[in-house]
Amino acid sequence: MIVSLRGRLREKGATLAWIEAAGVGYGVQISLSTYEALPRTGDEVELYTTMVVREDAHQLFGFATREERRLFDLLMTVSGVGPKVALAILSGLRPEALSRSIRGNDIGALTTVSGVGRKTAERILVDLRDKLGGEPSFAPAGTGPAPGSGFEDAVSALVSLGFPRPSAMKAVQAAADSAAGETLAIEEWVRRALATVGKAQARA
Numbered sequence: 001m002i003v004s005l006r007g008r009l010r011e012k013g014a015t016l017a018w019i020e021a022a023g024v025g026y027g028v029q030i031s032l033s034t035y036e037a038l039p040r041t042g043d044e045v046e047l048y049t050t051m052v053v054r055e056d057a058h059q060l061f062g063f064a065t066r067e068e069r070r071l072f073d074l075l076m077t078v079s080g081v082g083p084k085v086a087l088a089i090l091s092g093l094r095p096e097a098l099s100r101s102i103r104g105n106d107i108g109a110l111t112t113v114s115g116v117g118r119k120t121a122e123r124i125l126v127d128l129r130d131k132l133g134g135e136p137s138f139a140p141a142g143t144g145p146a147p148g149s150g151f152e153d154a155v156s157a158l159v160s161l162g163f164p165r166p167s168a169m170k171a172v173q174a175a176a177d178s179a180a181g182e183t184l185a186i187e188e189w190v191r192r193a194l195a196t197v198g199k200a201q202a203r204a
Contacts, residue, residue, distance in 0.1 A: 001162060002060060006046040012038050015087075017062060019045060028062035029083075031090040037064035050165055052076075052083050059083060068095045069165075076166040077173055078127045080120055089113050089124075102132050151176070154189045171196050 005028065007021030014035050017028045028047060030038075039045055047062030048069040061083060063069040068090060075086035092113035093101060101109035102125060110121035131151065151172060158168035175192035 001159070001164065002049050002051050003159075004046060005049050005060075005062060006044065009039060009041055009043055009045045012041060015091075017045075017047070019047070019062075026060060028060050029087060030062050031068065031087050032092075033068060033090060033094050034062060034064040052166065053164060061087065063090075065095065067099075071095055071098055073165045073169055074128055074131060075124065077169045078120075078124050080123060085115055085120070088115050099132050102128050105129065154193060157190045158193060168193070 005019055005021060005026055007019045007026070009017060010020050010025065011018040012035065014032060015029060017030050017035075017038060019026045019028055028049065030047075034047065047064065048066050049063070050061045050069055050073060052059045052061065061069075061072060063072060072083075072086050072090060075081050075089060076083065081089075089098065089110070093109065097109070100106075105125055107118065107121045107125060110116055110124060111118055116124075154172040154175075155165065155168045158171060159165055163171070171193040172189065174196040175189055178192070178196075
């Protein structure tokens with residue numbers, strides 16, 4: 001798994017950056033926000049990355065900040081939102097504007113992005129509002145860990161086991177949805193998330 005990439009910026013465009021690291025050239029898909037943050041061609045650059053693996057392609061996505069990568073990964077957990085749409089959203093709305101729109105239930109801001117219709121925008125708001133709004137992911141307010149920490153800790157644990165971040169986030173969310181407000185230790189959340197992955201693989 002490639003979680004970050006540092007090297008020489010050889011070429012850059014509005015949607016793609018070519019980074020050479022240790023003699024290997026990487027084509028990294030980027031948002032307009034990341035494009036604007038890139039240095040001059042020839043300078044050293046570091047991007048936070050997410051690898052999306054599919055049967056017909058392995059795609060590497062790069063982000064100027066951890067927060068932008070986190071938002072990309074969260075968007076990928078929404079039904080009907082693939083990497084192309086997630087990147088388009090981050091190109092149309094800067095990370096801070098996207099977070100503000102989701103917290104504020106601003107469906108109009110999301111539908112200004114090309115390729116995002118009202119139904120997709122509504123799913124994004126419903127699925128992500130609590131994750132960005134300060135409520136704990138696994139327990140009612142005041143009974144669980146610090147806001148968002150349980151969700152992120154469980155995702156990080158799965159990533160350390162080799163799962164792609166989007167898959168890890170989907171598994172943890174499925175575990176959280178099935179818990180019905182239970183307050184459990186992080187180890188139990190990870191165990192349940194791994195169980196959901198196993199069930200999904202068995203059905204495949």
